[in-house]
Amino acid sequence: MSSTARTDHPAVAGLELRPLTFPTSLDDADPHAADFLAMVDVRNEIHRLVSGHDDHCFPAAELLPHYAPQPWEIRRMWLLLLDGVPVGRVGVDLPLEGAQTLALFFIDLHPDVWGRGIGTTALALVERTAREHGRTMLQTYVEHPEVPGPRLPAPTGFGSVPSEAHNVRFLVGHGFVLEQIERNSVLDLTAPTDGVERLLAQARERSTDYRTVSWFAPTPPEHVAGYAWLKSRMATDVPAAELEVPEEIWDAERIAVHDARYTSVGRILHVVAAQHVATGELCAFNELVIGVDRTGASHQEDTLVLKEHRGHRLGMLVKCENLLRWREIAPRSPRVMTYNAEENRPMLDINEELGFVAVAYEGAWQKQLH
Ligand SMILES: CC(C)(COP(=O)(O)OP(=O)(O)OC[C@H]1O[C@@H](n2cnc3c(N)ncnc32)[C@H](O)[C@@H]1OP(=O)(O)O)[C@@H](O)C(=O)NCCC(=O)NCCS
Known part of the structure; x- marks a missing residue:
């Protein structure tokens, strides 16, 4: 057509x-x-x-x-x-x-x-x-179920989508450009935890200048400023290919609104952050969420290590610690879901070591309006 x-x-x-x-x-x-x-x-x-x-x-x-x-x-x-x-x-x-x-x-x-x-x-x-x-720019994230046949590769060089999928045909036909692939993966929360414990011990050995702090939303006052800074850096410090990502300003008020989205309806949000001992700065964090139905899937929301603190296993540290705590917080949740950019090798390495398995792929698409 x-x-x-x-x-x-x-x-x-x-x-x-x-x-x-x-x-x-x-x-x-x-x-x-x-x-x-x-x-x-x-x-x-x-x-x-x-x-x-x-x-x-x-x-x-x-x-x-x-x-x-x-x-x-x-x-x-x-x-x-x-x-x-x-x-x-x-x-x-x-x-x-x-x-x-x-x-x-x-x-x-x-x-x-x-x-x-x-x-x-x-x-x-x-x-x-x-x-x-x-x-002037449209952007959408879309799950593409697998269908056999030719593939459309992402310009990042990492991942592809099935060209004959109905929604791929729709987006291409309407002038959209595939920019990035997101991997949706799942970790079995009923499996033994010894692997996560071992990875946590190794991460601790590599991150002796840091300690972990943790909290449930609403964010305790002493962590609001540090958490707000980390949240704002999610827009700038995560691989975004050629996707347009506006900078975000996070202050105490925005943290309060964010937290209330979970707490006001009975969802649980638990954060583990890494704190630089010498300066007190929060420099990495991981969020896990579960809904009112505590037997449902858990969702890993944001995870980030600030650029200037990378290379100390802080991503592994905050993830392992939160996953182990999660077994006590949401013991009946069978699995946790997460999303990562397909070219984000450092984050995928961590998730794969932890046992996350890919279950689906999303395309991130853009269209310039003229
Ligand atoms: C992707 C999605 C939005 C497409 O919606 P849709 O209503 O099927 O799209 P349209 O009918 O307008 O177009 C799809 C096809 O039907 C054709 N079509 C358009 N008008 C038609 C008509 N009147 N009768 C028959 N076919 C028609 C289109 O040309 C297109 O053909 P192609 O597959 O050969 O390219 C829909 O499949 C969907 O919601 N999928 C799940 C969510 C998703 O993937 N969303 C992505 C967009 S953000």
Whole structure:
């Protein structure tokens, strides 16, 4: 099919793109709660079908705090209905930091309705929204289930996606460029811990200028400044290929909002950080999270060693210590998931030594708007 046909934005009969107003509560009394609940249902169903498991599914109550208005970004979302039935959703995030040229988005459609032009219609909405806010770069992260056939390699030289996958064809057909591959891997939390203990002992021997400190969200006052600095460096010190990543400013207020997203709904966030003994500076950290269902998968969120403190096994140190503590904190969680850039060899080496196994790959895609 020619690219002209794909930019033609077909009108799809019976399709409604309904803007969501994020509710402040999920009570029936909140007029916006029903559409939010419908959005979460369709979100979880699509993740289940595309990934083949429940580990990316979250209850509505745990997602809601992530959509409260914040000064550092605008979040827009639409529920897609076909003949009145929810079939998908579209999200656009507009960072209000850095150059403000970027729009991050996703389109999630139920597989039953793929191939009818709904994705193309949704992408036209994304592009319109981005342009209205003066954005010139679209960015999306997408899981690509394996299909046989030719591969599209990432320009980083690390990893590839299947060219014939429906969503690869969709993105390429609409002018997107594959920039980077993210590896999604999983660690079995029911396996013996002796390997992790051995790696922890080795990391301690190599990091004698550092000690570890740990806490549960909300962040204790003595660590707020150090943690805020580490969080801000996630935007600058992590391999990003040619992806546009706005710098982020983190202060005590932003840490409080971040922490409350977990604590206000009963999720657990536990942080292990490495502290430089001589200066007291926090220089590395690892976060583990579990939802209200303590039998579900755990998620490893941010991990970072500041550039100037690399080479002392601090990544291994904070990961091992958090994983061992996690066995006591969330003893019924069967596994932990993580994401890493496929070219991030130092981090992948650590994860592979710990026993993480790749389960899926994501593509990070960009499109320059003209
Ligand atoms: C990727 C995704 C958004 C595509 O949505 P979609 O509705 O299937 O996309 P479209 O129907 O607009 O386009 C897909 C194909 O259908 C064709 N098509 C477009 N209009 C059509 C129509 N009216 N009838 C039949 N086919 C049509 C397109 O040309 C395209 O063909 P191609 O595969 O030969 O390139 C959807 O599969 C999805 O949600 N996947 C899971 C999440 C995801 O991967 N999102 C990625 C985007 S962020």
